[in-house]
Amino acid sequence: MNEKLKKYLDGIFAPYDDLKAVQELKEELFNDLQEKLNDLKNEGYDEDTAYNTTINSIGEVSEIIESIHTKTCELQQMVGMDFSKSNLPNSDFKAVKVLDGKFNYSNLQGSDFSHSDLSNSSFKCSNLNHVKFDGTNLTDAKIEKSSLKGASFKNSELKGTIFKYSDLSGVCFDHQTLHGTNFDYSGLKGTTFRHAVLRNVSFKTDVKKAIFDGATMDKLTYALLKGYRAKLDNVTVI
Secondary structure (H helix, E strand, C coil), rough: CCHHHHHHHHHHHHHHCCCHHHHHHHHHHHHHHHHHHHHHHHEEEEEEEEHHHHHCCCCCCCHHHHHHHHHHHHHHHHHHCEECCECCCCEEEEEEECCCEEEECCECCCCCCCCEEEECCEEECCCCCEEEEECCCCCCCCCCCCCCCCCEEECCCCCCCCCCCCCCCEEEEECCEEEEEEEECCEECEEEECCCEECCCCCCCCCCEEEECCEEEHHHHHHHHHHHCCCCCCCECC
């Protein structure tokens, strides 16, 4: 790897580091330029001449980058439309605002919704495995009959969020504040709620293998969990 070439491209693409499509272009361009640089050196050019010739061959890439950036912004503004029955794995939806959005029956595996506003949006029967909802507002969102293995909810807003009939096995809700959240009939094997704050949270499901160590909860939530035989040895009831 030519570090000088890498630093040059890093400088060009720095303003767009958060866009996956632009990063893919950067990686492809670097590989092409690295190959060209090696070819020139093999032809007998010295290091500086080969490097300068390679750089000069790039041309104007800013227009291509800006085009990708514009299209991404347009997509983000259109997300409020109905995206049901779509195949959108590994999509970049960071920081979008999608009120009442519909992502039902869709494949969104590996997509990134970090720091987005998805209030009252619907995800029914969708593949949400390894999706990032970090810092996302999911107030009153309906995530039903969906698979969420490996999904991330760090610092997300989950007030009134519905997770009915979904697979949340192994998902981490540690240190979260959950108010009116609904986990009825969902798979919670190995799901963790360590040091979470739970208020009026519904758990009408098997919670015996969920982890509530250090959690704080109201009496209603505690009574429901106790009735479903959750392990509650180290929780605080308020």
